[in-house]
Amino acid sequence: MEKFKNITAVAAPLPEVNVDTDKIIPKQYLKTIERTGLGKGLFSELRYNDDGTENEDFVLNKSQYRNAKILVAGDNFGCGSSREHAPWALLDYGIKVVISTSFADIFYNNCFKNGMLPIVLDETEVSLLMEETERGSNATLTVDLESQEITTSDGNKINFKIDKFLKHCLLNGLDDIALTLEKNSEIRSYEDKIKSQRPWV
Amino acid sequence: MSKSRTIYDKIWDDHLVNTNDDGTSLIYIDRHLVHEVTSPQAFEGLRMTKRKVRCPEKTLAVVDHNVPTTDRKNGIEDEESRIQVEALEKNCKEFGVEYFNELDIRQGIVHVVGPEQGFTLPGTTIMCGDSHTSTHGAFGALAMGIGTSEVEHILATQTLIQRKAKNFRVNVGGTAPDGVTAKDIILSIIGEIGAGGGTGSVIEYTGKAISDLSMEGRMTVCNMSIEGGARAGLIGPDEKTFSYIKDRPRSPKGDDFDRAVDYWNALNSDKDAYFDRDVYLDAAALPPVVTWGTSPEDVVSINGEVPDPEGIDDEIRKETKKSALEYMDLKPGTKIKDIELDVIFIGSCTNGRIEDLREVAKVVEGHHVNENLNAMIVPGSGLVKEQAINEGLDKIFMAAGFEWREPGCSMCLAMNPDKLLPGQRCASTSNRNFEGRQGFRGRTHLVSPAMAAAAAIAGRFVDVRDFVK
Numbered sequence: 001m002e003k004f005k006n007i008t009a010v011a012a013p014l015p016e017v018n019v020d021t022d023k024i025i026p027k028q029y030l031k032t033i034e035r036t037g038l039g040k041g042l043f044s045e046l047r048y049n050d051d052g053t054e055n056e057d058f059v060l061n062k063s064q065y066r067n068a069k070i071l072v073a074g075d076n077f078g079c080g081s082s083r084e085h086a087p088w089a090l091l092d093y094g095i096k097v098v099i100s101t102s103f104a105d106i107f108y109n110n111c112f113k114n115g116m117l118p119i120v121l122d123e124t125e126v127s128l129l130m131e132e133t134e135r136g137s138n139a140t141l142t143v144d145l146e147s148q149e150i151t152t153s154d155g156n157k158i159n160f161k162i163d164k165f166l167k168h169c170l171l172n173g174l175d176d177i178a179l180t181l182e183k184n185s186e187i188r189s190y191e192d193k194i195k196s197q198r199p200w201v
Numbered sequence: 202m203s204k205s206r207t208i209y210d211k212i213w214d215d216h217l218v219n220t221n222d223d224g225t226s227l228i229y230i231d232r233h234l235v236h237e238v239t240s241p242q243a244f245e246g247l248r249m250t251k252r253k254v255r256c257p258e259k260t261l262a263v264v265d266h267n268v269p270t271t272d273r274k275n276g277i278e279d280e281e282s283r284i285q286v287e288a289l290e291k292n293c294k295e296f297g298v299e300y301f302n303e304l305d306i307r308q309g310i311v312h313v314v315g316p317e318q319g320f321t322l323p324g325t326t327i328m329c330g331d332s333h334t335s336t337h338g339a340f341g342a343l344a345m346g347i348g349t350s351e352v353e354h355i356l357a358t359q360t361l362i363q364r365k366a367k368n369f370r371v372n373v374g375g376t377a378p379d380g381v382t383a384k385d386i387i388l389s390i391i392g393e394i395g396a397g398g399g400t401g402s403v404i405e406y407t408g409k410a411i412s413d414l415s416m417e418g419r420m421t422v423c424n425m426s427i428e429g430g431a432r433a434g435l436i437g438p439d440e441k442t443f444s445y446i447k448d449r450p451r452s453p454k455g456d457d458f459d460r461a462v463d464y465w466n467a468l469n470s471d472k473d474a475y476f477d478r479d480v481y482l483d484a485a486a487l488p489p490v491v492t493w494g495t496s497p498e499d500v501v502s503i504n505g506e507v508p509d510p511e512g513i514d515d516e517i518r519k520e521t522k523k524s525a526l527e528y529m530d531l532k533p534g535t536k537i538k539d540i541e542l543d544v545i546f547i548g549s550c551t552n553g554r555i556e557d558l559r560e561v562a563k564v565v566e567g568h569h570v571n572e573n574l575n576a577m578i579v580p581g582s583g584l585v586k587e588q589a590i591n592e593g594l595d596k597i598f599m600a601a602g603f604e605w606r607e608p609g610c611s612m613c614l615a616m617n618p619d620k621l622l623p624g625q626r627c628a629s630t631s632n633r634n635f636e637g638r639q640g641f642r643g644r645t646h647l648v649s650p651a652m653a654a655a656a657a658i659a660g661r662f663v664d665v666r667d668f669v670k
């Protein structure tokens with residue numbers, strides 16, 4: 001997995017609650033057997049008109065947000081389906097950080113498996129950043145994982161919380177499976193125990 | 202561990218392989234269900250790292266999302282769907298995983314198949330790369346949806362890295378009136394707690410109205426836990442649970458079964474167990490409900506009207522709900538009963554089981570589907586279909602003008618050819634009314650099977666309680 005350390009980029013606003021993973025990446029893109037190439041389908045039902053041209057009103061199609069790598073969104077972002085295609089699509093498009101007041105659990109987890117950073121802030125902080133994004137390409141945010149700090153272009157700082165283990169994995173780009181396989185003997189002794197205690201399992 | 206514990210606490214404790222100082226834990230996974238959409242990249246990952254499936258016998262795979270619901274003997278026409286289905290078949294063969302293909306009578310929606318096969322057992326941990334894995338919680342199992350990276354993690358290690366979630370109890374007391382079903386109960390709960398209300402929690406459903414439910418009804422409730430944001434939903438096992446499980450192909454037999462029942466009985470939450478949050482609902486006061494918007498939290502009584510978002514304080518929420526109304530082409534104040542429909546979809550892992558089909562048959566027998574709409578019934582599995590045929594339900598459906606299809610996810614997410622056309626309005630027994638979920642620009646109203654059946658006859662929403670009178 002790719003490491004995540006820090007990023008300085010334009011942030012785009014998505015002032016909407018309950019942005020679901022069907023909206024992030026509609027089902028027609030789920031037929032792939034690859035992880036890559038999903039960026040073209042990101043928010044496709046909002047991003048494109050019926051004739052396939054770009055919908056000018058959609059935030060990521062506006063010139064000032066074309067290079068956005070950070071999204072600032074409403075509450076309960078990423079709800080619904082467990083499809084990891086949602087973070088894959090965001091990442092493939094170039095978005096590495098999503099900031100919201102809350103995330104659906106599965107989406108939140110999925111981000112960390114792909115070197116993406118979802119950040120939970122309180123309502124005031126999210127509205128502040130939402131306002132900041134209004135300044136378009138003139139306003140970049142810097143997100144630093146090590147110091148757990150977001151810095152606006154005016155130098156204002158906001159701290160964020162993050163689970164120690166997840167932070168460690170993200171900073172070092174660690175492979176979960178390899179980490180777990182180091183505990184193979186513990187897994188094996190658990191399996192032995194269960195064989196006698198709950199043989200029907 | 203003498204402390205009082207919830208059923209979630211107990212299952213968690215019994216599956217801990219290891220806990221770090223910071224609370225990050227490795228939990229053992231007893232059962233892993235696999236389908237074609239969220240697994241190809243996981244198997245590919247195993248191949249790339251030269252890893253094996255650690256416990257193929259604890260893994261069961263089935264195709265459901267992509268399969269057409271019309272005759273399948275000639276294969277799948279859509280090329281991408283076919284490739285995905287073939288990939289699953291090939292992966293299962295290569296890694297030694299049992300697989301039900303689209304012509305197998307045991308094939309169906311993964312969350313219908315698991316319980317049917319006795320693969321789903323109380324007190325087990327059950328994972329699947331699918332958010333509605335919460336369904337299996339109806340048996341008192343800890344069942345969660347996961348992403349593809351975690352699918353790969355389980356395939357390789359039979360474990361998952363997790364932190365413990367909070368305990369959230371939803372107590373539904375009283376007796377649900379006739380015509381108010383499991384679907385109305387869970388939609389009402391989501392309406393109450395909101396689509397993100399259960400985030401970070403495992404919900405345990407308790408109370409008389411929950412224990413009154415059949416296993417099918419309990420599965421409907423647990424199925425939609427994810428629509429309330431919860432990691433999982435759970436219902437303590439009881440006699441109904443045990444008799445459902447007994448004699449299923451994969452369930453424990455003989456002495457093992459008796460021993461298992463003792464263990465299962467002891468799983469129920471202790472009387473004074475601690476819950477981080479409690480919500481109470483009185484089932485006796487619930488009406489049949491319908492969703493009006495594009496989030497499952499947008500719930501309203503069949504006798505109500507489309508609400509006016511202007512009253513919402515939070516700006517972002519207000520704007521979201523206004524755009525939902527625009528998408529749904531509805532105006533505040535419109536009576537729900539005045540909403541006319543184009544399509545009726547009965548099926549999905551929420552309501553595609555035999556009891557759901559019986560409910561539908563009860564309502565539609567001797568009636569005919571309204572001439573202005575198309576109505577389709579998609580059984581949740583081949584075995585559900587067979588059972589319905591044995592009971593003669595298929596004849597009732599076809600006489601009433603319903604299309605009677607082959608099992609699969611179908612129009613619940615419209616990955617196969619069953620789709621709404623832009624602008625079409627559907628009463629659906631599925632679980633998500635998201636924009637475009639049932640087809641690009643399609644409009645979905647979530648309801649119970651009985652309500653969908655009544656709407657199919659009337660051509661618009663009606664109170665099923667008036668209808669059957």
Ligand code: SF4
Nearest residue numbers: 333549550610613614
């Ligand atoms: S029926 Fe719908 S919700 Fe259930 S597994 Fe299939 S697509 Fe998912």
